[in-house]
Amino acid sequence: MTGILQDLLRQRGASGRFEAEEALPTRKAEQWKYTDLMRLEKIGWSLWLAEDSHGVTRLPTVLPGLEKTIDIVIVNGFLDRDLSDLDHLPAGLSVEAGPAAEAWGDDFTDRLSDALTQEEICIRVDAGKTIEPVVHLHHVTWGADDEAAIAHAARVVITVAEGGEACIVESHAQVQGRGFSVPSLGISLEKGARLGLYSALLDSAGSAQIGLADIGLADGAVLDSFLLTLGEGLTRRETRLTMAGERAEATVAGAYVGSGDALIDNTTFVTHIAENAVSRQFFRGVVGDRSRGVFQGKVLVREGAQGTDGQQQHKALLLSREAEIDAKPELEIYADDVQCAHGATVGTLDEDQLFYLRARGISEADARALLTRSFLAEAVEKIGRTAVRDVFQAVLTARLGGVTE
Amino acid sequence: MSLLKIENLTAEVDGKPILKGIDLEINAGEVHVIMGPNGSGKSTLSNVLAGKSDYDVTGGTVTYDGKNLLDMAPEDRACEGLFLAFQYPVELPGVANTTFLKHALNARRKYVGEPELDALEFVKAVRKKARDLNMPDDMLKRPVNVGFSGGEKKRNEMLQMAVLEPKLAILDETDSGLDIDALKLVAEGVNALRNPDRAFLIITHFQRVLDYIVPDQVHVLSGGRIVKTGDKSLATELEKTGYADYTGEAAA
Ligand SMILES: Nc1ncnc2c1ncn2[C@@H]1O[C@H](COP(=O)(O)OP(=O)(O)O)[C@@H](O)[C@H]1O
Ligand SMILES: [Mg+2]
Numbered sequence: 001m002t003g004i005l006q007d008l009l010r011q012r013g014a015s016g017r018f019e020a021e022e023a024l025p026t027r028k029a030e031q032w033k034y035t036d037l038m039r040l041e042k043i044g045w046s047l048w049l050a051e052d053s054h055g056v057t058r059l060p061t062v063l064p065g066l067e068k069t070i071d072i073v074i075v076n077g078f079l080d081r082d083l084s085d086l087d088h089l090p091a092g093l094s095v096e097a098g099p100a101a102e103a104w105g106d107d108f109t110d111r112l113s114d115a116l117t118q119e120e121i122c123i124r125v126d127a128g129k130t131i132e133p134v135v136h137l138h139h140v141t142w143g144a145d146d147e148a149a150i151a152h153a154a155r156v157v158i159t160v161a162e163g164g165e166a167c168i169v170e171s172h173a174q175v176q177g178r179g180f181s182v183p184s185l186g187i188s189l190e191k192g193a194r195l196g197l198y199s200a201l202l203d204s205a206g207s208a209q210i211g212l213a214d215i216g217l218a219d220g221a222v223l224d225s226f227l228l229t230l231g232e233g234l235t236r237r238e239t240r241l242t243m244a245g246e247r248a249e250a251t252v253a254g255a256y257v258g259s260g261d262a263l264i265d266n267t268t269f270v271t272h273i274a275e276n277a278v279s280r281q282f283f284r285g286v287v288g289d290r291s292r293g294v295f296q297g298k299v300l301v302r303e304g305a306q307g308t309d310g311q312q313q314h315k316a317l318l319l320s321r322e323a324e325i326d327a328k329p330e331l332e333i334y335a336d337d338v339q340c341a342h343g344a345t346v347g348t349l350d351e352d353q354l355f356y357l358r359a360r361g362i363s364e365a366d367a368r369a370l371l372t373r374s375f376l377a378e379a380v381e382k383i384g385r386t387a388v389r390d391v392f393q394a395v396l397t398a399r400l401g402g403v404t405e
Numbered sequence: 406m407s408l409l410k411i412e413n414l415t416a417e418v419d420g421k422p423i424l425k426g427i428d429l430e431i432n433a434g435e436v437h438v439i440m441g442p443n444g445s446g447k448s449t450l451s452n453v454l455a456g457k458s459d460y461d462v463t464g465g466t467v468t469y470d471g472k473n474l475l476d477m478a479p480e481d482r483a484c485e486g487l488f489l490a491f492q493y494p495v496e497l498p499g500v501a502n503t504t505f506l507k508h509a510l511n512a513r514r515k516y517v518g519e520p521e522l523d524a525l526e527f528v529k530a531v532r533k534k535a536r537d538l539n540m541p542d543d544m545l546k547r548p549v550n551v552g553f554s555g556g557e558k559k560r561n562e563m564l565q566m567a568v569l570e571p572k573l574a575i576l577d578e579t580d581s582g583l584d585i586d587a588l589k590l591v592a593e594g595v596n597a598l599r600n601p602d603r604a605f606l607i608i609t610h611f612q613r614v615l616d617y618i619v620p621d622q623v624h625v626l627s628g629g630r631i632v633k634t635g636d637k638s639l640a641t642e643l644e645k646t647g648y649a650d651y652t653g654e655a656a657a
Pocket of ligand 1: 418419423441442443444445446447448449450459
C-alpha cells in the first residue's frame with residue numbers, strides 16, 4: 001500500500017523529490033508529532049490539472065464588508081484570468097502566471113508543494129510604490145459536485161521591492177466539493193518594504209490544507225501578518241520567517257476556532273540572522289467539540305544576530321472536555337545580546353467571570369461567547385489595517401455564535 | 406408585600422456547613438442591613454441568593470417576588486430584578502464596560518419583553534449615571550474592572566445597579582474601602598433608587614454608611630445564623646461593643 005501521496009504523484013506524472021515508496025509523514029516524524037494526516041487517506045483525491053475546467057462563475061463572499069479590493073482569483077491552484085481584476089491593476093502592481101520551476105526546501109511540505117504545484121503566480125509591487133486598495137487573493141476549491149474531492153496546489157510568489165507597500169488578504173474556501181490544498185506562499189520584502197498579509201483559512205469540514213508561507217525580510221522591512229483559522233477540516237499552516245535584514249520588524253499573529261473534528265495546526269519558525277530585528281508572534285485559539293489545536297513555534301537566533309527582540313505567545317482555551325491543545329514553544333539562541341521570551345498557556349473559561357456575567361442577566365451561552373470573543377479579540381486587535389481588522393473580527397464573531405460545548 | 410422571604414436556609418461549601426438556618430423577610434420599599442464578623446457567612450448568603458454554584462443549598466426555601474428563587478438560573482434571577490454588588494468584583498479583560506452594561510441591560514429588557522435600547526440613547530444615559538458617581542468617561546471604555554482601584558470597582562458595581570434598576574439590590578460590603586466622598590455617592594445612588602417597589606439588603610461592617618442610608622431593620626449574622634434583629638440603634642450599639650456578645654451566642 002503506497003497511499004494517497006503516491007497516488008497524487010502518479011496523477012501528476014512526476015515523483016518530485018519523493019522516494020518510490022514514500023508515504024505521508026506519520027506522527028513519528030518530529031514535525032508531525034501532533035498532526036495526524038491519516039484522515040487524508042482513503043479519500044479518492046483527484047489532482048486538478050491544467051487542462052481541467054471549472055464551473056465557478058461568481059466569487060463566494062467569504063469576507064463580507066471588505067471594500068476596495070483588487071481581486072485575484074485562484075481556482076483549484078490556477079489563476080482565473082476572467083474572474084480576476086487583471087485589466088485594471090494600479091500602476092506599480094503586476095500579476096503574472098507561469099509554470100512553477102524553483103525547488104524550495106527539503107522538508108516534507110516543501111517537497112509536496114514542489115511536486116504538486118503546476119503554476120506559479122507572481123505578484124510584484126514596484127520600488128517606492130504604495131498599492132492603496134487591498135489585494136484579495138481568493139483561493140477557492142471547486143468540484144463538479146458536493147462529493148468531489150479535489151487536490152490542488154497553488155504557489156504565489158510576492159515581491160515587494162525597495163520601499164514598496166501593499167496590503168494583501170488571502171482567503172481559502174470551498175465553492176463546491178471538498179479540497180486537499182497545498183498552497184505555498186513565497187514572500188520577499190526588500191529594503192524598507194512594508195506588507196500587511198492577512199489570511200483567512202475557512203475550509204469546510206472534510207477538507208484539508210497543508211500550507212506553507214516562506215517570508216524573508218531585508219533591512220528595515222516591515223511585515224504585519226495575521227492568520228485567522230476557522231477551518232473545519234485539517235488546516236496546517238507553516239510560517240517560515242527569515243529576519244535577514246537589520247531592524248526588520250515582523251508581527252505574526254493569529255486566532256483560531258476549532259469545532260467539530262477540526263484540527264488546526266500553526267507551525268512557525270522564525271530565524272533571526274541580522275542584528276536588531278524584531279519578531280512578534282501572538283496566537284490565541286479556542287477549541288470546542290472534539291477539535292484539536294496545535295502550536296509549534298520556534299524562534300532561532302543565529303550567532304551574530306545581536307539586539308534581536310523575539311517574542312512568542314500562544315494562549316488557548318478548551319471549550320469542551322474532548323477538545324485538545326498541543327503547544328510546543330521553542331527558543332534556540334546563539335547570540336548573547338538578545339531579548340527573547342515565549343509563553344504558552346492552556347486554560348478554560350473562568351468560572352468567576354462567567355458567573356459575574358450571568359449575575360448581570362446575560363445567558364450562559366451568551367456569556368461564554370462574549371468571553372471567548374474577547375479572548376480572541378486580543379489577537380485580532382494586532383491587525384494593523386483597521387478595515388481588515390473589522391472584517392476579520394466580524395467573521396470571527398459570526399463563527400463564535402456556532403461554537404458548541 | 407414580601408419581596409424576599411428566606412426560611413430556614415442552610416448551605417455548605419465543600420461539605421462544610423456555612424449557613425445554618427437563616428430566616429429573613431424583606432418587604433418591598435424596605436432597607437435591611439446585615440452586620441456581622443468576618444467569616445460569619447454574609448458573602449455566602451449573597452452568593453447563594455445570586456445563584457453561585459460553588460454553594461450547595463442543603464435546606465430551606467427562598468421566595469422572591471412570589472417565585473422559588475433557588476430553582477432559577479443566575480441570569481434569570483438577575484432578569485427578575487435581583488442584583489448583587491459583589492464584595493470582590495471580577496475583572497473582564499477585553500470586555501468594554503459599556504459593552505458589558507449594554508448586554509446586561511438588553512438581556513433584562515429582552516426577558517421582560519421590551520425592545521433593545523437604541524445605542525446612542527443608551528450611551529447618553531450611562532454617561533449621565535457615571536457622572537453622578539463621579540466616574541470619568543474613560544472608565545466606561547475600559548475593560549470591566551481591569552486596572553480599577555478597589556474604590557473604582559465598587560463604584561462600577563454601583564453604576565451597574567443604577568443602569569439595571571433592580572427590584573432587590575444586595576450590596577456586599579460595597580462601602581468597605583471607600584473614602585467619605587465615595588461613600589456619600591454610593592449612598593446617594595441607593596437613596597435615588599429607593600421607592601415603594603424596591604428593596605435593599607446592605608451588608609456592611611461599619612455603622613457610618615447608616616449616617617446616609619436610613620435602614621428599616623438591622624440584623625446581626627454570626628456563625629451562619631441571624632442572632633439578633635433590631636432598628637438603627639442596633640448598629641450604633643454594635644459599633645461600640647463589637648460582635649463579641651454575639652459570636653458566643655451563635656456558637657452555643
Ligand atoms: N468559595 C468558598 N470556598 C470555600 N470556603 C468558602 C467559600 N466561600 C466562603 N467560604 C467559607 O465560608 C465561611 C463564610 O465566608 P463568607 O461568607 O465569605 O463570610 P463573610 O462574608 O461573612 O466574611 C468562611 O469560613 C469561608 O472561609
Ligand atoms: Mg464577605
